[in-house]
Amino acid sequence: MAVPVEYVPKTFRPRLSTYWWLGRWPYLRFILRELSSVSVAWFVVVTLVQIRALKRGPASYLAFQGWMRHPVLIVLNAIAFFFVIFHAVTWFNLAPKAMAVRLGGKRVPSLMIALPNYVAWAVVSAGVAWILLRG
Amino acid sequence: MLFSAGGVVAALLIPIQLFLFGLAIPLGWLPGPTYASLLALAAHPLARLYLLVLCTLPLFHWAHRFRYTLYDGLQIKHLNELINTFCYGGAIVGSILAAYLLWRM
Numbered sequence: 360m361a362v363p364v365e366y367v368p369k370t371f372r373p374r375l376s377t378y379w380w381l382g383r384w385p386y387l388r389f390i391l392r393e394l395s396s397v398s399v400a401w402f403v404v405v406t407l408v409q410i411r412a413l414k415r416g417p418a419s420y421l422a423f424q425g426w427m428r429h430p431v432l433i434v435l436n437a438i439a440f441f442f443v444i445f446h447a448v449t450w451f452n453l454a455p456k457a458m459a460v461r462l463g464g465k466r467v468p469s470l471m472i473a474l475p476n477y478v479a480w481a482v483v484s485a486g487v488a489w490i491l492l493r494g
Numbered sequence: 495m496l497f498s499a500g501g502v503v504a505a506l507l508i509p510i511q512l513f514l515f516g517l518a519i520p521l522g523w524l525p526g527p528t529y530a531s532l533l534a535l536a537a538h539p540l541a542r543l544y545l546l547v548l549c550t551l552p553l554f555h556w557a558h559r560f561r562y563t564l565y566d567g568l569q570i571k572h573l574n575e576l577i578n579t580f581c582y583g584g585a586i587v588g589s590i591l592a593a594y595l596l597w598r599m
Contacts, residue, residue: 375569376569377568379569380567390563393562394563396555396560397560399500399552399555400584402508402511402516402552403548403552403556403588403592404588405515407549407591407592409515410536410545410592410595410596413533413536414595414599420529424519424520424526427520428521432516432520433516433517433521436512437516439512439516440509440512440513440516443504443509443512446501446504446505447509450505451505476505480506480509483507483510487507487510487511488510490535491526491535492524492525492526
């Protein structure tokens with residue numbers, strides 16, 4: 360006679376579709392936010408190409424500038440720019456959620472935590488622009 | 495931690511840099527620095543440090559984020575060895591390249 364064995368059912372875990380993120384706007388927005396990191400990497404690649412061109416001499420840098428004016432590059436950089444802005448805004452807006460700051464027992468409103476980030480962003484951007492544009 | 499640092503650097507610095515060198519200067523909205531002045535600027539030790547940070551930390555931010563996007567987005571976590579090599583390996587290669595380029599300007 361067979362020894363009875365206790366039957367333990369495996370938990371039912373449905374396989375998620377590869378396209379689950381297309382199902383709802385919040386999911387798509389999440390994936391787009393994560394994909395903004397690709398634009399970040401793109402910027403680094405372009406900057407390294409720029410540095411290399413700079414090192415190789417005026418002719419090389421001139422060629423780089425010509426390359427950057429190509430419509431395809433302009434479009435790619437414009438798309439990357441929007442994604443990078445998207446990254447910055449979502450990043451700064453996450454700061455209040457990551458740090459629950461309390462002052463005198465009451466929670467500091469999100470805007471007060473996000474705002475310094477935006478101010479820093481504006482100041483840093485102005486600084487960089489000034490250094491680069493003063494010629 | 496690298497991910498956070500990279501995210502902060504990317505958020506604060508990349509927008510203006512990309513706007514200037516990717517759009518405003520190529521499209522002629524703003525006059526760019528001359529070759530000579532840009533080279534002189536980039537050769538400065540502080541500028542090289544700035545560029546090193548600008549070109550390494552965001553790569554690690556991408557690596558970490560893209561890895562999980564591939565896992566969760568495309569549901570290909572079983573390819574994790576390939577994904578990790580590609581992501582973190584890519585970030586390391588990029589960082590070494592940046593350091594090499596910036597070592598002697």
